[in-house]
Amino acid sequence: MLSKKSIAILLTVLLVITAFLSVEAKAEPKFVLKYSVAAMPTVAHAKAIEVFTEEIEKLTNGQIIVETYYGGQLFSQEGQQNAVRRGALEMTNTDLNWLANYVPYLNMLAAPYFFKDYEHMTAVMNGDIGKEIADDVAKKTNVRMLSSWYMG
Numbered sequence: 001m002l003s004k005k006s007i008a009i010l011l012t013v014l015l016v017i018t019a020f021l022s023v024e025a026k027a028e029p030k031f032v033l034k035y036s037v038a039a040m041p042t043v044a045h046a047k048a049i050e051v052f053t054e055e056i057e058k059l060t061n062g063q064i065i066v067e068t069y070y071g072g073q074l075f076s077q078e079g080q081q082n083a084v085r086r087g088a089l090e091m092t093n094t095d096l097n098w099l100a101n102y103v104p105y106l107n108m109l110a111a112p113y114f115f116k117d118y119e120h121m122t123a124v125m126n127g128d129i130g131k132e133i134a135d136d137v138a139k140k141t142n143v144r145m146l147s148s149w150y151m152g
Contacts, residue, residue, distance in 0.1 A: 030062065030063055030064070030065055031063065031064050031065070032064075032065045032066075032067055033056075033064060033065070033066045033067070033090040033091055034067050034069065034074070034089055034090050034091070035049065035053070035066055035067065035068045035069070035090065035091040035092065036068075036069045036072075036073070036074045036075050036080040036083070036089055036091070036092045037049060037068060037069065037070050037071075037080075037092065037093055038071070038072050038076070038077035038080065038093075039070065039071070039093075040070055040071050041070045041071075045093065045149060045151075046070060049068055049093075050068070052066070053066040053068055066091075074089070075089065078098070080092040081094050081098055081143075084142075084143050085141055085142045085143055086142075087142070093149070094143070095110065096109050096110040097110050099137055099141060099143070099145075102137075102140050102141045103136060103137050103140050103141065106133070106137075109133075118150045121148065121150055122148070122150075125147075125148040126148075130148070133145070
């Protein structure tokens with residue numbers, strides 16, 4: 001069962017994606033998103049990815065298909081992050097520590113107790129500050145942050 005936090009994260013990601021998608025079905029060819037995940041399919045955030053996949057396919061009337069590869073099938077964890085940067089992979093999960101290699105101030109966001117709780121993190125990362133951070137990360141890494149996950 002997904003937690004409220006996982007559902008909130010999933011809904012945030014879906015809102016971002018649906019903002020760019022047409023609701024009407026078109027006779028266009030299908031677009032395939034490859035999503036590489038280092039984790040095994042039994043962990044909580046992998047379960048959220050399954051729901052994400054189903055929702056994307058439903059919201060796009062099957063025009064966007066998400067192929068999810070678990071457990072390093074395509075790339076190692078660092079390899080999948082670099083593949084996204086190069087454009088060889090559409091989606092992955094990453095952490096702020098990896099992104100901090102390119103955007104050093106992100107280390108402070110990953111520090112224990114930087115955020116009071118889930119609501120505080122969500123308010124910051126989904127607000128104006130989070131948008132500025134996402135834009136800066138995109139400029140410096142060629143990676144667009146869609147959402148933030150609360151892992152603790």
